[in-house]
Amino acid sequence: MSGIYIHIPFCKQACHYCDFHFSTSLKKKDEMVLALAKEIQMRKSEFQNEIVETIYFGGGTPSILQIADLKFLIDEVYRNYKVVENPEITVEANPDDLTEKRIIELSKNKVNRLSIGIQSFFEDDLKLMNRAHNLEEAKKCLEIATQYFDNISIDLIYGVPEMSNEKWLQNIETALSFGVPHISSYALTVEPKTALHSFIQKGIIPQPDDEVAQEHFQILVDKLSENGFIHYELSNFGKEKYFSKNNSSYWLGKKYIGIGPSAHSYDGKNRGWNVSNNSLYIKSIQENKLPIEIETLTKTDRYNEYIMTGLRTIWGVSLHRIEQEFGKTYLDYLNQQAAKFIEDHLLFVDDNILRTTKKGKFLSDGIASDLFLLNL
Numbered sequence: 001m002s003g004i005y006i007h008i009p010f011c012k013q014a015c016h017y018c019d020f021h022f023s024t025s026l027k028k029k030d031e032m033v034l035a036l037a038k039e040i041q042m043r044k045s046e047f048q049n050e051i052v053e054t055i056y057f058g059g060g061t062p063s064i065l066q067i068a069d070l071k072f073l074i075d076e077v078y079r080n081y082k083v084v085e086n087p088e089i090t091v092e093a094n095p096d097d098l099t100e101k102r103i104i105e106l107s108k109n110k111v112n113r114l115s116i117g118i119q120s121f122f123e124d125d126l127k128l129m130n131r132a133h134n135l136e137e138a139k140k141c142l143e144i145a146t147q148y149f150d151n152i153s154i155d156l157i158y159g160v161p162e163m164s165n166e167k168w169l170q171n172i173e174t175a176l177s178f179g180v181p182h183i184s185s186y187a188l189t190v191e192p193k194t195a196l197h198s199f200i201q202k203g204i205i206p207q208p209d210d211e212v213a214q215e216h217f218q219i220l221v222d223k224l225s226e227n228g229f230i231h232y233e234l235s236n237f238g239k240e241k242y243f244s245k246n247n248s249s250y251w252l253g254k255k256y257i258g259i260g261p262s263a264h265s266y267d268g269k270n271r272g273w274n275v276s277n278n279s280l281y282i283k284s285i286q287e288n289k290l291p292i293e294i295e296t297l298t299k300t301d302r303y304n305e306y307i308m309t310g311l312r313t314i315w316g317v318s319l320h321r322i323e324q325e326f327g328k329t330y331l332d333y334l335n336q337q338a339a340k341f342i343e344d345h346l347l348f349v350d351d352n353i354l355r356t357t358k359k360g361k362f363l364s365d366g367i368a369s370d371l372f373l374l375n376l
């Protein structure tokens with residue numbers, strides 16, 4: 001089973017913390033939709049023997065497109081690929097685009113999952129982040145969306161400067177009050193060259209505090225588990241049967257094709273990434289050339305990736321798989337590197353699977369990097 005990711009590289013305005021690829025000029029929107037459709041066609045041979053299980057519109061802001069454009073792109077996937085009977089089709093959407101009319105229109109299409117960028121239920125946080133929506137739009141869109149869609153995920157950001165634990169808990173409780181079955185939650189990170197970075201440099205906004213973020217993370221984990229959510233990936237919590245199939249397939253190392261500027265692809269051996277520039281992307285596709293760079297992963301790259309994703313997920317790292325797929329040298333190295341984290345109660349082994357403890361979860365990326373091997 002495999003997935004198709006389609007990147008919609010447009011946003012109404014730039015959120016202060018964001019370093020994804022997008023443009024706030026919509027001038028090339030129609031040309032882009034045609035180019036995306038053409039790339040879908042051009043790459044069909046890559047999935048000749050695959051069945052598409054998930055289609056995911058990410059961004060940028062996919063909800064900025066007309067519903068007819070989304071439908072056109074979904075139809076293009078169906079025209080060119082074998083698709084399972086009930087694929088998961090997700091559209092990332094921002095609250096300001098989700099009017100009742102648009103939600104109803106979306107629900108009448110093949111789209112069956114919404115991932116809504118709420119980020120916070122507090123007006124001051126939304127302003128600090130420079131989100132295009134306000135609190136009223138966030139609440140209203142959730143009230144309506146939950147009537148038409150059963151499978152909804154919302155994004156929330158923690159570790160925002162001056163966000164108290166009480167305020168963060170209130171955010172989570174408000175999210176829960178809408179009965180959504182999936183929540184993705186990330187710590188606010190300060191990426192270079194973002195407006196947030198520059199505000200922090202100038203002292204306009206205080207630096208997010210790692211300890212506060214860690215406290216928020218524990219509050220999140222406890223509150224969501226009390227409410228029946230399964231913490232299946234570091235930043236993702238879902239009720240049973242509501243894990244994101246699209247994201248799980250990345251973490252489980254399945255194949256995917258990434259369509260659109262800056263989109264990444266993976267075929268089990270090679271990783272590819274499209275050019276992160278809308279004009280260059282369109283021009284290249286119009287000239288029948290895929291604007292993609294490809295790198296073949298070494299055995300060590302694949303080992304490192306498995307460690308990173310395994311420690312972030314409930315599936316953990318299978319020591320048996322490490323030995324089978326990578327060999328005894330890799331297994332010995334992993335056991336040796338993991339020993340100190342096991343002693344510090346940050347990792348544990350159960351049934352030959354290496355996993356993070358509750359205490360180790362928040363630190364899983366850092367721990368993983370200590371278990372990595374370098375390409376020699």
Ligand code: SF4
Binds near residue numbers: 015018059
């Ligand atoms: S809407 Fe999403 S992609 Fe666009 S700027 Fe904001 S965070 Fe980035």
